[in-house]
Amino acid sequence: MGPGCCERARAWSRQRVDASSLVILRVFVGLLVCVSALRFVARGWVDELLLAPSFHFHYWGFAWVQAPTPTLAYGLFAVLAAASLAFAAGLRPRLSALTCLLAFTYIELIDLSYYLNHYYFISCLLATFVLLPPVPDEDARVSQIQLTLVRVQVGLVYLYAGIAKIGADWLVYAQPLKTWLARRADLPLVGAWLDEAWLAHLASWSGLGFDLLVVPALLWRPTRAYAYVAVVGFHVITGLLFPIGMFPWFMIGCATIMFAPDWPRRFMARDRTPASTPIDPRLKQALTWAAGALLLVQIALPWRSLLYPGSSLWHEQGFRFGYRVMLIEKVGFAEFRVHDRATGRRWKLDPHAELSPLQVKMMSTQPDLIAQYARHLAARLEREMPGSAIEIRADVFVAFNGRPHHRLIDPNTDLAATREGLAAKPWILPAPTTHPP
Structure with missing residues:
Protein backbone atom coordinates (compact mmCIF):
# COMPACT_ATOMS: atom_id res chain seq x y z
CA MET A 1 0.00 0.00 0.00
CA TYR A 308 -15.99 -30.14 8.13
CA PRO A 309 -16.45 -32.70 5.34
CA GLY A 310 -19.78 -32.99 3.60
CA SER A 311 -22.73 -30.65 3.37
CA SER A 312 -23.21 -28.31 6.34
CA LEU A 313 -26.89 -28.17 5.42
CA TRP A 314 -27.04 -31.84 6.40
CA HIS A 315 -24.63 -32.23 9.33
CA GLU A 316 -24.94 -28.58 10.51
CA GLN A 317 -21.39 -28.53 11.87
CA GLY A 318 -20.21 -24.93 11.71
CA PHE A 319 -23.67 -23.89 10.53
CA ARG A 320 -24.78 -21.58 13.32
CA PHE A 321 -23.57 -17.98 13.67
CA GLY A 322 -23.20 -17.71 9.91
CA TYR A 323 -26.35 -15.76 8.96
CA ARG A 324 -27.51 -18.72 6.85
CA VAL A 325 -31.12 -17.69 6.53
CA MET A 326 -34.00 -19.89 5.30
CA LEU A 327 -31.84 -22.58 3.71
CA ILE A 328 -33.08 -25.82 5.26
CA GLU A 329 -36.36 -27.69 5.43
CA LYS A 330 -35.86 -30.70 7.67
CA VAL A 331 -38.28 -33.07 9.30
CA GLY A 332 -36.84 -35.70 11.59
CA PHE A 333 -37.76 -38.65 13.77
CA ALA A 334 -35.53 -39.71 16.66
CA GLU A 335 -35.89 -42.73 18.92
CA PHE A 336 -33.34 -43.59 21.59
CA ARG A 337 -32.34 -47.17 22.40
CA VAL A 338 -31.01 -47.81 25.90
CA HIS A 339 -28.72 -50.66 26.91
CA ASP A 340 -27.75 -51.24 30.52
CA ARG A 341 -24.51 -53.22 30.38
CA ALA A 342 -24.79 -54.08 34.07
CA THR A 343 -28.05 -56.00 33.67
CA GLY A 344 -28.22 -56.59 29.93
CA ARG A 345 -31.63 -54.91 29.83
CA ARG A 346 -32.60 -53.06 26.60
CA TRP A 347 -35.48 -50.66 26.04
CA LYS A 348 -36.49 -47.59 24.04
CA LEU A 349 -37.18 -44.03 25.15
CA ASP A 350 -39.36 -41.44 23.44
CA PRO A 351 -37.97 -37.88 23.85
CA HIS A 352 -41.52 -36.48 23.91
CA ALA A 353 -41.79 -37.72 27.50
CA GLU A 354 -39.31 -35.08 28.67
CA LEU A 355 -38.93 -32.43 25.95
CA SER A 356 -41.34 -29.85 24.61
CA PRO A 357 -42.72 -30.39 21.07
CA LEU A 358 -40.47 -27.61 19.72
CA GLN A 359 -37.39 -29.07 21.44
CA VAL A 360 -38.15 -32.50 19.94
CA LYS A 361 -38.66 -31.00 16.49
CA MET A 362 -35.34 -29.11 16.54
CA MET A 363 -33.35 -31.86 18.28
CA SER A 364 -34.48 -34.55 15.84
CA THR A 365 -32.64 -32.94 12.91
CA GLN A 366 -29.48 -31.58 14.60
CA PRO A 367 -26.76 -34.11 15.44
CA ASP A 368 -25.11 -32.16 18.25
CA LEU A 369 -28.44 -31.79 20.04
CA ILE A 370 -29.16 -35.50 19.59
CA ALA A 371 -25.80 -36.40 21.17
CA GLN A 372 -26.27 -33.85 23.96
CA TYR A 373 -29.64 -35.34 24.83
CA ALA A 374 -28.21 -38.88 24.74
CA ARG A 375 -25.50 -37.89 27.24
CA HIS A 376 -28.17 -36.32 29.44
CA LEU A 377 -30.29 -39.48 29.25
CA ALA A 378 -27.38 -41.69 30.24
CA ALA A 379 -26.46 -39.46 33.19
CA ARG A 380 -30.07 -39.26 34.36
CA LEU A 381 -30.66 -43.01 34.15
CA GLU A 382 -27.43 -43.80 35.98
CA ARG A 383 -28.51 -41.45 38.78
CA GLU A 384 -31.94 -43.08 38.94
CA MET A 385 -30.53 -46.63 38.78
CA PRO A 386 -27.35 -46.83 40.89
CA GLY A 387 -24.95 -49.45 39.61
CA SER A 388 -26.19 -49.28 36.03
CA ALA A 389 -23.87 -48.74 33.04
CA ILE A 390 -25.90 -47.03 30.36
CA GLU A 391 -25.30 -46.91 26.62
CA ILE A 392 -27.51 -44.82 24.34
CA ARG A 393 -27.94 -45.35 20.63
CA ALA A 394 -30.35 -43.55 18.34
CA ASP A 395 -32.41 -44.27 15.28
CA VAL A 396 -32.72 -40.91 13.53
CA PHE A 397 -34.26 -40.41 10.11
CA VAL A 398 -34.39 -37.00 8.46
CA ALA A 399 -36.14 -35.72 5.32
CA PHE A 400 -34.00 -32.91 3.95
CA ASN A 401 -35.03 -30.24 1.41
CA GLY A 402 -37.62 -32.41 -0.29
CA ARG A 403 -35.58 -35.64 -0.29
CA PRO A 404 -36.95 -38.85 1.25
CA HIS A 405 -36.06 -39.79 4.83
CA HIS A 406 -32.46 -40.85 5.32
CA ARG A 407 -30.62 -42.09 8.40
CA LEU A 408 -28.67 -39.23 10.04
CA ILE A 409 -26.78 -40.95 12.88
CA ASP A 410 -24.75 -44.15 12.92
CA PRO A 411 -27.12 -46.46 14.85
CA ASN A 412 -24.19 -48.44 16.28
CA THR A 413 -22.54 -45.47 18.00
CA ASP A 414 -22.93 -45.16 21.74
CA LEU A 415 -23.86 -41.48 21.87
CA ALA A 416 -23.51 -41.44 25.65
CA ALA A 417 -19.77 -41.92 25.13
CA THR A 418 -19.38 -39.04 22.67
CA ARG A 419 -17.66 -35.85 23.74
CA GLU A 420 -18.89 -32.32 23.30
CA GLY A 421 -16.64 -30.08 21.25
CA LEU A 422 -15.86 -28.57 17.87
CA ALA A 423 -14.15 -31.60 16.31
CA ALA A 424 -15.78 -33.30 13.32
CA LYS A 425 -18.27 -35.95 14.36
CA PRO A 426 -17.59 -39.23 12.53
CA TRP A 427 -20.87 -40.74 13.77
CA ILE A 428 -22.88 -38.42 11.49
CA LEU A 429 -23.68 -40.38 8.34
CA PRO A 430 -23.10 -38.84 4.88
CA ALA A 431 -25.84 -36.76 3.31
CA PRO A 432 -28.17 -38.52 0.86
CA THR A 433 -27.01 -38.44 -2.74
CA THR A 434 -30.49 -38.19 -4.19
CA HIS A 435 -31.60 -34.89 -5.68
CA PRO A 436 -34.64 -32.95 -4.47
CA PRO A 437 -37.76 -33.24 -6.65
Missing part, protein backbone atom coordinates in the same frame (compact mmCIF):
# COMPACT_ATOMS: atom_id res chain seq x y z
CA GLY A 2 1.51 3.30 -1.11
CA PRO A 3 1.80 6.49 0.95
CA GLY A 4 -1.12 8.04 -0.95
CA CYS A 5 -3.46 5.24 0.08
CA CYS A 6 -2.33 5.47 3.69
CA GLU A 7 -2.94 9.21 3.73
CA ARG A 8 -6.40 8.81 2.22
CA ALA A 9 -7.21 6.12 4.82
CA ARG A 10 -6.09 8.43 7.63
CA ALA A 11 -8.14 11.30 6.20
CA TRP A 12 -11.19 9.04 5.93
CA SER A 13 -10.79 7.85 9.53
CA ARG A 14 -10.78 11.46 10.74
CA GLN A 15 -14.03 12.35 8.97
CA ARG A 16 -17.06 13.31 11.02
CA VAL A 17 -20.61 12.59 9.87
CA ASP A 18 -24.09 13.50 11.02
CA ALA A 19 -25.21 11.25 13.89
CA SER A 20 -28.94 11.39 13.18
CA SER A 21 -29.11 8.12 11.20
CA LEU A 22 -27.53 6.29 14.15
CA VAL A 23 -29.98 7.98 16.51
CA ILE A 24 -32.93 6.77 14.42
CA LEU A 25 -31.44 3.26 14.31
CA ARG A 26 -31.12 3.33 18.09
CA VAL A 27 -34.82 4.20 18.38
CA PHE A 28 -35.79 1.42 15.92
CA VAL A 29 -33.74 -1.22 17.71
CA GLY A 30 -34.81 -0.18 21.20
CA LEU A 31 -38.52 -0.17 20.35
CA LEU A 32 -38.37 -3.47 18.46
CA VAL A 33 -36.49 -5.22 21.27
CA CYS A 34 -39.16 -3.94 23.67
CA VAL A 35 -41.94 -5.24 21.40
CA SER A 36 -40.13 -8.60 21.13
CA ALA A 37 -39.92 -8.91 24.92
CA LEU A 38 -43.59 -8.03 25.44
CA ARG A 39 -44.61 -10.35 22.60
CA PHE A 40 -42.72 -13.25 24.19
CA VAL A 41 -44.58 -12.75 27.45
CA ALA A 42 -47.99 -12.10 25.86
CA ARG A 43 -47.87 -15.29 23.81
CA GLY A 44 -47.07 -17.46 26.81
CA TRP A 45 -43.63 -18.43 25.52
CA VAL A 46 -41.93 -17.73 28.86
CA ASP A 47 -43.85 -20.60 30.42
CA GLU A 48 -43.92 -22.84 27.34
CA LEU A 49 -40.30 -22.52 26.23
CA LEU A 50 -38.29 -21.51 29.29
CA LEU A 51 -40.12 -22.78 32.39
CA ALA A 52 -42.06 -25.90 31.36
CA PRO A 53 -39.23 -28.10 29.95
CA SER A 54 -37.27 -30.00 32.57
CA PHE A 55 -34.22 -30.14 30.30
CA HIS A 56 -32.60 -27.41 28.21
CA PHE A 57 -29.99 -27.80 25.48
CA HIS A 58 -26.91 -25.69 26.20
CA TYR A 59 -24.47 -23.94 23.90
CA TRP A 60 -20.92 -25.27 23.83
CA GLY A 61 -19.06 -23.62 26.70
CA PHE A 62 -22.26 -22.30 28.29
CA ALA A 63 -23.53 -25.29 30.26
CA TRP A 64 -23.39 -23.04 33.31
CA VAL A 65 -26.37 -21.02 32.02
CA GLN A 66 -29.32 -22.46 33.90
CA ALA A 67 -33.04 -22.02 33.32
CA PRO A 68 -34.36 -19.26 35.58
CA THR A 69 -37.05 -19.52 38.22
CA PRO A 70 -40.44 -18.07 37.20
CA THR A 71 -39.76 -14.87 39.13
CA LEU A 72 -36.35 -14.42 37.54
CA ALA A 73 -37.67 -15.28 34.08
CA TYR A 74 -40.40 -12.68 34.13
CA GLY A 75 -38.02 -10.26 35.83
CA LEU A 76 -35.55 -10.68 32.96
CA PHE A 77 -38.21 -9.78 30.42
CA ALA A 78 -39.32 -6.79 32.49
CA VAL A 79 -35.73 -5.56 32.71
CA LEU A 80 -35.24 -6.15 28.99
CA ALA A 81 -38.37 -4.18 28.10
CA ALA A 82 -37.50 -1.27 30.42
CA ALA A 83 -33.86 -1.12 29.33
CA SER A 84 -34.79 -1.23 25.64
CA LEU A 85 -37.16 1.72 26.10
CA ALA A 86 -34.42 3.62 27.93
CA PHE A 87 -32.02 2.82 25.10
CA ALA A 88 -34.52 4.04 22.50
CA ALA A 89 -34.89 7.29 24.44
CA GLY A 90 -31.11 7.75 24.72
CA LEU A 91 -31.09 7.50 28.53
CA ARG A 92 -27.67 6.33 29.71
CA PRO A 93 -27.23 4.64 26.31
CA ARG A 94 -24.16 2.58 27.14
CA LEU A 95 -25.64 1.27 30.39
CA SER A 96 -29.08 0.62 28.86
CA ALA A 97 -27.48 -1.14 25.86
CA LEU A 98 -25.38 -3.26 28.22
CA THR A 99 -28.47 -4.18 30.25
CA CYS A 100 -30.33 -5.12 27.07
CA LEU A 101 -27.37 -7.16 25.87
CA LEU A 102 -27.00 -9.12 29.12
CA ALA A 103 -30.73 -9.80 29.56
CA PHE A 104 -31.36 -10.64 25.90
CA THR A 105 -28.30 -12.86 25.53
CA TYR A 106 -28.96 -14.69 28.80
CA ILE A 107 -32.47 -15.52 27.59
CA GLU A 108 -31.01 -16.61 24.24
CA LEU A 109 -28.44 -18.90 25.91
CA ILE A 110 -30.99 -20.80 28.00
CA ASP A 111 -31.78 -23.26 25.21
CA LEU A 112 -29.76 -23.93 22.06
CA SER A 113 -32.70 -25.58 20.32
CA TYR A 114 -34.37 -22.16 20.03
CA TYR A 115 -31.41 -20.59 18.18
CA LEU A 116 -32.33 -18.06 15.49
CA ASN A 117 -30.05 -16.01 13.27
CA HIS A 118 -31.69 -12.76 14.23
CA TYR A 119 -31.19 -13.42 17.95
CA TYR A 120 -27.46 -13.68 17.24
CA PHE A 121 -27.58 -10.54 15.09
CA ILE A 122 -29.35 -8.52 17.81
CA SER A 123 -26.82 -9.61 20.44
CA CYS A 124 -23.93 -8.57 18.17
CA LEU A 125 -25.60 -5.25 17.33
CA LEU A 126 -26.24 -4.52 21.02
CA ALA A 127 -22.62 -5.38 21.82
CA THR A 128 -21.51 -2.85 19.19
CA PHE A 129 -23.78 -0.25 20.79
CA VAL A 130 -22.26 -0.95 24.20
CA LEU A 131 -18.80 -0.24 22.81
CA LEU A 132 -19.87 2.69 20.62
CA PRO A 133 -23.21 4.12 21.81
CA PRO A 134 -25.29 5.52 18.92
CA VAL A 135 -25.54 9.05 20.29
CA PRO A 136 -24.01 12.25 18.90
CA ASP A 137 -20.92 13.93 20.25
CA GLU A 138 -21.09 17.60 21.23
CA ASP A 139 -20.92 18.65 17.56
CA ALA A 140 -24.00 16.47 16.74
CA ARG A 141 -21.71 14.16 14.78
CA VAL A 142 -19.94 10.83 15.15
CA SER A 143 -16.84 9.42 13.54
CA GLN A 144 -17.07 7.93 10.06
CA ILE A 145 -15.56 4.75 11.50
CA GLN A 146 -18.43 4.33 13.98
CA LEU A 147 -21.06 4.66 11.26
CA THR A 148 -19.15 2.27 8.99
CA LEU A 149 -18.83 -0.41 11.68
CA VAL A 150 -22.59 -0.40 12.22
CA ARG A 151 -23.22 -0.48 8.46
CA VAL A 152 -20.94 -3.49 8.11
CA GLN A 153 -22.70 -5.18 11.03
CA VAL A 154 -26.04 -4.85 9.23
CA GLY A 155 -24.60 -5.62 5.80
CA LEU A 156 -23.08 -8.91 6.98
CA VAL A 157 -26.56 -10.38 7.42
CA TYR A 158 -27.41 -9.82 3.76
CA LEU A 159 -23.97 -10.71 2.39
CA TYR A 160 -23.68 -14.06 4.13
CA ALA A 161 -27.33 -14.88 3.51
CA GLY A 162 -26.58 -14.42 -0.19
CA ILE A 163 -23.34 -16.39 -0.19
CA ALA A 164 -25.05 -19.28 1.59
CA LYS A 165 -27.65 -19.48 -1.20
CA ILE A 166 -25.03 -20.27 -3.83
CA GLY A 167 -25.66 -23.99 -4.10
CA ALA A 168 -27.58 -26.56 -6.09
CA ASP A 169 -30.45 -26.96 -3.64
CA TRP A 170 -31.29 -23.26 -3.79
CA LEU A 171 -30.46 -22.40 -7.40
CA VAL A 172 -31.14 -25.62 -9.31
CA TYR A 173 -33.93 -27.28 -7.30
CA ALA A 174 -35.44 -24.15 -5.67
CA GLN A 175 -35.41 -25.89 -2.30
CA PRO A 176 -36.60 -25.28 0.33
CA LEU A 177 -38.75 -22.51 -1.18
CA LYS A 178 -40.58 -24.95 -3.44
CA THR A 179 -41.72 -26.94 -0.40
CA TRP A 180 -42.58 -23.90 1.71
CA LEU A 181 -44.50 -22.02 -0.98
CA ALA A 182 -46.55 -25.08 -1.88
CA ARG A 183 -47.76 -25.26 1.72
CA ARG A 184 -49.38 -21.84 1.29
CA ALA A 185 -51.36 -22.87 -1.80
CA ASP A 186 -54.58 -22.44 0.16
CA LEU A 187 -54.14 -18.66 0.39
CA PRO A 188 -56.78 -16.63 -1.43
CA LEU A 189 -55.87 -14.95 -4.75
CA VAL A 190 -52.17 -15.95 -4.82
CA GLY A 191 -52.42 -19.54 -3.58
CA ALA A 192 -52.59 -21.15 -7.03
CA TRP A 193 -49.37 -19.42 -8.05
CA LEU A 194 -47.50 -20.48 -4.91
CA ASP A 195 -47.79 -24.12 -5.96
CA GLU A 196 -46.09 -23.43 -9.32
CA ALA A 197 -42.50 -24.64 -9.71
CA TRP A 198 -41.55 -21.65 -11.86
CA LEU A 199 -42.46 -19.25 -9.06
CA ALA A 200 -40.24 -21.12 -6.59
CA HIS A 201 -37.31 -20.91 -9.03
CA LEU A 202 -37.97 -17.23 -9.67
CA ALA A 203 -38.17 -16.54 -5.93
CA SER A 204 -34.93 -18.45 -5.28
CA TRP A 205 -32.92 -16.54 -7.88
CA SER A 206 -34.53 -13.26 -6.87
CA GLY A 207 -33.69 -13.91 -3.22
CA LEU A 208 -30.05 -14.53 -4.09
CA GLY A 209 -29.87 -11.34 -6.14
CA PHE A 210 -31.59 -9.34 -3.43
CA ASP A 211 -29.23 -10.49 -0.67
CA LEU A 212 -26.06 -9.84 -2.70
CA LEU A 213 -27.08 -6.52 -4.26
CA VAL A 214 -29.31 -4.76 -1.74
CA VAL A 215 -26.54 -3.24 0.39
CA PRO A 216 -24.64 -1.65 -2.55
CA ALA A 217 -27.98 -0.46 -3.94
CA LEU A 218 -28.91 1.14 -0.61
CA LEU A 219 -25.53 2.87 -0.34
CA TRP A 220 -25.67 4.31 -3.88
CA ARG A 221 -27.90 7.37 -3.99
CA PRO A 222 -29.43 6.85 -7.49
CA THR A 223 -30.75 3.38 -6.54
CA ARG A 224 -31.39 3.96 -2.83
CA ALA A 225 -35.14 4.66 -2.98
CA TYR A 226 -35.81 1.68 -5.25
CA ALA A 227 -33.65 -0.57 -3.08
CA TYR A 228 -35.49 0.40 0.09
CA VAL A 229 -38.86 -0.25 -1.55
CA ALA A 230 -37.44 -3.69 -2.39
CA VAL A 231 -36.32 -4.13 1.24
CA VAL A 232 -39.77 -3.33 2.59
CA GLY A 233 -41.52 -5.49 -0.01
CA PHE A 234 -39.16 -8.43 0.44
CA HIS A 235 -39.36 -8.49 4.23
CA VAL A 236 -43.11 -7.87 4.39
CA ILE A 237 -43.77 -10.75 1.96
CA THR A 238 -41.43 -13.15 3.76
CA GLY A 239 -42.89 -12.09 7.11
CA LEU A 240 -46.41 -12.84 5.91
CA LEU A 241 -45.57 -16.13 4.21
CA PHE A 242 -43.15 -17.67 6.69
CA PRO A 243 -43.04 -17.88 10.53
CA ILE A 244 -39.84 -15.89 11.07
CA GLY A 245 -40.98 -13.67 13.92
CA MET A 246 -39.64 -10.13 14.28
CA PHE A 247 -36.71 -10.58 11.89
CA PRO A 248 -38.33 -8.81 8.88
CA TRP A 249 -39.19 -5.74 10.95
CA PHE A 250 -35.70 -5.53 12.42
CA MET A 251 -34.16 -5.59 8.96
CA ILE A 252 -36.59 -2.97 7.59
CA GLY A 253 -35.47 -0.66 10.39
CA CYS A 254 -31.79 -1.54 10.28
CA ALA A 255 -31.54 -1.04 6.50
CA THR A 256 -32.03 2.71 7.00
CA ILE A 257 -28.46 2.92 8.32
CA MET A 258 -27.31 2.61 4.69
CA PHE A 259 -28.97 5.96 3.83
CA ALA A 260 -27.09 9.26 3.88
CA PRO A 261 -26.08 9.94 7.52
CA ASP A 262 -28.21 13.09 7.70
CA TRP A 263 -31.36 11.61 6.13
CA PRO A 264 -33.56 12.06 9.25
CA ARG A 265 -32.83 15.81 9.38
CA ARG A 266 -35.57 16.60 6.89
CA PHE A 267 -38.11 14.96 9.22
CA MET A 268 -36.72 16.28 12.51
CA ALA A 269 -37.54 19.86 13.45
CA ARG A 270 -34.90 19.75 16.15
CA ASP A 271 -32.59 17.03 17.38
CA ARG A 272 -33.26 16.61 21.09
CA THR A 273 -30.87 13.71 21.62
CA PRO A 274 -28.41 14.64 24.39
CA ALA A 275 -24.76 14.60 23.46
CA SER A 276 -22.67 11.71 24.66
CA THR A 277 -20.43 12.19 27.68
CA PRO A 278 -16.87 12.83 26.47
CA ILE A 279 -14.43 10.04 27.25
CA ASP A 280 -10.68 9.75 27.03
CA PRO A 281 -9.66 9.58 23.33
CA ARG A 282 -7.43 6.58 23.99
CA LEU A 283 -10.30 4.69 25.62
CA LYS A 284 -12.60 5.57 22.72
CA GLN A 285 -9.99 4.31 20.27
CA ALA A 286 -9.69 1.05 22.23
CA LEU A 287 -13.48 0.62 22.19
CA THR A 288 -13.50 1.25 18.43
CA TRP A 289 -10.84 -1.43 17.96
CA ALA A 290 -12.92 -3.80 20.11
CA ALA A 291 -15.99 -3.17 17.93
CA GLY A 292 -13.86 -3.88 14.87
CA ALA A 293 -12.61 -7.12 16.44
CA LEU A 294 -16.21 -8.19 17.08
CA LEU A 295 -16.95 -7.71 13.39
CA LEU A 296 -13.88 -9.70 12.38
CA VAL A 297 -15.09 -12.61 14.53
CA GLN A 298 -18.47 -12.50 12.78
CA ILE A 299 -16.79 -12.33 9.38
CA ALA A 300 -14.62 -15.37 10.17
CA LEU A 301 -17.16 -17.63 11.91
CA PRO A 302 -19.25 -18.59 8.84
CA TRP A 303 -16.21 -20.00 7.03
CA ARG A 304 -15.48 -22.55 9.74
CA SER A 305 -18.06 -24.84 8.10
CA LEU A 306 -15.44 -25.50 5.40
CA LEU A 307 -13.39 -27.36 8.00
